[in-house]
Amino acid sequence: MHSRENLSGPCGERPEMPRLSSMLRPREMMAVALAIGVVGGAIVSAAEPVTFEKHVRPILKTHCFLCHGESGVAKGKLDLRLRRWLVRGGESGAAIVAGQPDESYLVDRIALGEMPPGEKRLAAEEIEVIRKWIAAGAVTARPEPETIEGGNYLSEEDRSFWSFQPVRRPAVPAIRNSHQLRTPIDAFLLKRLEERGLSMSDPATRAVLIRRVTFDLVGLPPTPEQVRQFVEDQEPGAWQRLVQRLMASPRYGERWGRHWLDAAGYADSEGYSDEDRIRPSAFRFRDYVIRSFNEDRPFDKFVVQQLAGDELVPPPGQTLSPEQIEALAATGFLRMAPDGTGSGGVVAVVARNEVVADTIRIVSTSLLGLTVGCARCHDHRYDPISQADYYRIRAIFEPALDPKNWRTPDGRKLSLYTDSDRAEKKRIEAEAVKVDQEKKKKTEFYITRTLEEELLLVPEGVRKPLRTAYRLASGKRSDEQKTLLKKYPSVANISAGSLYLYDRRRDVRAGKLDAERKQKEKRFLAETRKANPGVKVTAANLAKLNPRAAAELEADRKTAIRLRSEKAAADLKTFAARAEEIRARIPSEGFLRALTEVPGKVPATFVFYRGDHQQPQQKVEPGELSVVNLHAPVKLPVNDKAVPTTGRRLAYARHLVSGRHPLVARVIVNRIWMHHFGRGLVSSPGDFGVLGERPTHPGLLDWLADEFVRSGWQIKRLHRLILDSWAFRQSSSRTLELDRIDPDNLLLGRMSIRRLESEALRDAILAISGSMNPGMYGEPVSVMEDAVGQIVLGKENLDGERKPTKTIDLEGEQFRRSLYVQVRRTRPLGVLETFDVPVMTPNCSKRSSSNVAPQSLMLMNSDFVIEYSQRLARRVETEAGPDRRSQVLRAWQLAYGVDPDPAVVSDLLAFVERQSEAFGKVVAKNDGATPPQRAMASLCQALLSANRFLYVD
Structure with missing residues (x-):
């Protein structure tokens, strides 16, 4: 098994010229590091002695330790983890001869490509480092330990790595x-x-600053009025008041909550397989995050609630208190990993272990900033994280994510029903049951009526035994009765579900009666004329002249009417509709997607040999990473008797935010x-x-x-x-000197220009077009595949052949912020995907920001941009009136927050004039827009597509 750890690259990368580090696999990156003289973060100078700990051991750890040191039984009895063990050698003799690289067995095997086995080979630079080390006497930086306790050896280089040192002010x-x-x-x-x-650079202008900080804090553009107010506010503290106003906005929590949701791997679907099932109720974790940021919840409390919210409150009962709901909603953080355990066609035990592994990845990358998942199958190849460390971390979460006592997503749901909800449901259900009972009685009436009607159509001699056979339960019928029913299926098949078929038979019989009645009438008229010569006999006076015949015809007419009107299925549907209408008043039942432990069950955690769950080895207890434990030691409980749960996650969470964690x-x-x-x-x-x-x-x-x-x-x-x-x-202005000395702006001598993220871009378009729905929280806005395969907002409404049918109105939900758009792992909204919305596999630590042709094509051609350009044009016309210059000014102000220069206004007016003339020469679209209106929409689209709109400086 292999780890799927995403090391350090950005999420959701698109085709572009990648950085060198994103082009290379970890082994190649280490080779490049060695080639340019950088190993383990230290510069190797020509005069610096090559030591085992600093230079050689990292290479051997990456390529050799799995077979020669970590697997319990070293192949060929050769353990390469200590220098003296290389000298001692194995079955083939000494691995190295100090001072003689050409006589060293290790150099011979790696130079010939015989080791390591498989396709992987050491880079020439790596081999040269080993040769230089041996030639210089194969020295160590310090005395080696007598043994490696527990198979885990932390060198001084491991211990002294910068990120594992205590934080010192x-x-x-x-x-x-x-x-x-x-x-x-x-x-x-x-x-x-x-x-x-x-x-540093000179200060940015006030207009630039308010746009920068408004997008920064709330993810939306400032209005022209807000820009003007800030630019004109010369009172002391204007900047601080602006910042305070933005942080007090509920939009702040949406903006900064989105950042954390990336790290948490938030998604509204389960992922794992192509099925990518919808994940109901995940939005409650999203809403918890938004509220937490808006309330400025201390981040230590925020972390503890997410890792162990269920351990902070009483175990969930029938009704949850507000405190329980908040704490349990927070544990949605530990339910964000892709989870295929509720889907068909998966190997259950494999899927369960993947959920645990992805949860560890999310926790470790978001909070620890480490790729702990790389130690799932073997010791981490680069960081001082042993495989035992990985499983000690796993032991913290296993009581709640126990593969042997697994609960599928549906099995973990917690109801949000209150006592009053249940009482109301009970009352309404009782009302509906009365209607159900009426329907049941009516159904029995129709079945009996149908039975008697059908019996009239069979020979009189079998009617009674046939009735008796039908009324008996199928398991109590004799063979003779079964044979009889089989002979008369029109009786045997009578049921509540088949009454509609008998309604059709009644229609047919009514039609036959009508036809027979017409023939009878002709016959009766003829007979009556014959009996009354000289009298004009018609249907109107038949009753007077032949009462018996008229009575028979009237009886047939009424029977036909009754057969047509007394439709069992239609009548029963009215009962069902009444019951459904009553039940629609039942309070909707919401659910929480939470993480909890099964009380009383404390699973054992084992190290899996090479990550294989079928090969458990030594048992481990919950614990911190060994290298962290050196400076921030902690003893985690196996089963804390003071709480209903094991207490492992709560103790770990509090340890993380103790202030001592590095x-x-x-x-x-x-x-x-x-x-x-x-x-x-x-x-x-x-x-x-x-x-x-x-x-x-x-x-x-x-x-x-x-x-x-x-x-x-x-x-x-x-x-x-x-x-x-x-x-x-400061300003984002570049200078030749800054670009020469610090081309990547690592020293921050200027502000970096940044492109809007996908959500901020879409939200900005919604906002300035005047379309945004300000509603917060709740169910996500669903996405669907349109007729050409693009993912758009909408609800799928498919027929039996999975073809789209009538469009379902989203009732304004399509105008909500992008934060509330359904996050489907396999079906991201098209406009967001084009601008690098991350794919949660399982989470995203750093977004990519590409600059590729499809983005420009989308801005020029997509229905989304065209529609909202038209909306912006209509807004401009409403706010600016009919004057063309005023419209151009307002469009620019809404898009960029400031007034355009006079020369720009002239260019814009000329553009609109040319566009209006062009549209006047073509057949107008059936949208009711005049050529000038369509020209203004073109201008708005150009404004929305410009770098000035897409980038923040």
């Missing part, structure tokens, strides 16, 4: 350029800039920084390990992490600290 640096110093953040940034002879605070402040600046201080937010990027400003990262914890884990306070800085408010 550094002193704020002293700087020369103090006029750019607004917060301690600026001091850390300026320190590095000054070392390169640089400084990773969590760093990871969170790095994520916050990333969403403000477009790149984290560590640009691999889900990987703080060896293959991840190193922090550009390690002192600033630690200062922010410490400040975050000291301030009570308050996200909004961290926002203010960052947004008040000169760094955030």
Whole structure:
């Protein structure tokens, strides 16, 4: 089995020229690192001695340890984990001869490509490092341990890796350029800039700043009126008031909640297989996240609730309290992993273990910033995470995700019904049952009537035994009775479900009666004329002249009417409709998708040999990663008797946010920084390990992490600290000097220009066109495949052949923010997918931001952009009136928040004039729009497609 860990690349990448690191597999990345002199994050200079611990062991760990050291029984009795064991060798003798690489068996085997087995080979640079080490005497940096306890050896290099060190608050640096110093953040940034002879850029204009911070905090564009108000507000504290207003908006929670939902792997479908079943009630976790950000819930509490909300409240009973609902909704975080266990056609035990593995991936990348999942099958090839560590982490979650006592998604639902809901349901159901009983009586009446009518059509001698046979239960009928019923199927087949067929038979019989009555009437008229010569006999006076004949004809007429009118099926449908109408008043029952433990069941956790669940080996108890335990030791309970659950997740969650953990605070402040600046201080937010990027400003990262914890884990306070800085408010203007010294803007000498994310782009179009539905929370807006295979908003309404039928009105739901659009893992909304909405497999630590042709094509041709361009044009006409210049000004203001330059206005007017003339020469569409109106829609589409709209500077 192989790990599906997504190391550190961005999510949802589209075809584009990738970075070097995204083109290379981990082995190749290590080879490149060795070739350019970077190993394990340390620079290898020509004069630096090559040591086993720092340079050689990482190579052997990557390629050789699985067979020669980690598997319990070393192949060929050769263990390569310590230098002296290489000298000792195995069945083939010594693996190395110090000072003599050409005489060393290890070099011989790897140089010939005989080891490692399979297609993987060591890179030439890696082999050269090993040769140099042996030639220099095969030295170690320090004395080696006598043994490797528990099979897990942490070298000094492992222990001293930057991200595993305790967070220590550094002193704020002293700087020369103090006029750019607004917060301690600026001091850390300026320190590095000054070392390169640089400084930060001049402040951005107020119009630029309000657009930047409004998209940053609420994910929407500012209105022209808001821009004007801020630009004209010269009172002290205008910026702080703007920031406070935006953070107080409910749209803030939607914007920043979306960021966390990426890390949590939020989806409204189960994934795992192509079936990708809908995941009902997942939205309650989404809503919990939005509320948490709007309430500025301390992040430590936020983490504890998500990891162990069920352990904070009493076990769920018949009715949940508001406190229970909140805490249990939070555990949806641990239910976000793809889950195919409720689908058919899957190997159940494999699917269950994948859910556990993906849950660990989500937790570790989002909170720890580590690819712990890479240690599922063997020790992590790069980070100091053993396979035993992985299963100790698994043991924390296994009581709630126990493959041997598994609960499918439907089996984990918790009802949100209240006592009053149940009482109301009981009352309404009793009312409906009365109608059901009436229907039952009426059904029996119709069955009896039909039976007697059908018996009249069979020989008189069999009517009584046939009636008796029909009325007997099928299991009590004799063979003779069964034979009799088989002979007369028109009687045997009478049932509530077949009454509609007998209604049709009654129609046929009524038709026959009508035809027979007409023949009778002719015969009776003829007989009566013969009996009354000289008298004019007609149907009108037949009753007077031949009462018996007239009575017989009238009886036949009434019988035909009765046969046609007394339709059993139609009558019974009215009862069913009445009962359905009554039951429609029953309060709808909502559910929570929560994680809970089964009381009293404490599963054992075993290390799986090479990740194979069918090969369990040593038993492990819940615990922290060994390398973290060195600085932040914790003893997790196996079964805490003080709580109804095992207490494992609660203890672990509290440990993570204790302030002593080296990773969590760093990871969170790095994520916050990333969403403000477009790149984290560590640009691999889900990987703080060896293959991840190193922090550009390690002192600033630690200062922010410490400040975050000291301030009570308050996200909004961290926002203010960052947004008040000169760094955030500086211009994005480039200079030749900055581009030469810092082309990637790692030193933050300017603000980086960023393209709007997919959701922010769609939401901005909704907002400025005046179409946005401001409704919050609740069921997601469903998506469907249209006639040409695109994924659009809509509800599928398919016939028996799965062909689309009548369109279902979304009743304004299609205008909601993108956050509320259904997240289908295999069917992302087309407009969002084009602009890099991430695919949750299982989560997303860092989004990609591509610049590809399909994006331009979508902006030019998609029905979505065309429709909302027309909506914007109609809004412009309403607000600006009929004057063309006023319309152009208003369109520009709505799109960009500011007034256009006079020269631009002239260009825009000329464009609209040309478009209007062009539209006047072609056959108009059947949309009621005039050529000038269509021209204005074209202008609006051009404004929405421009970089000025797509990017924030």
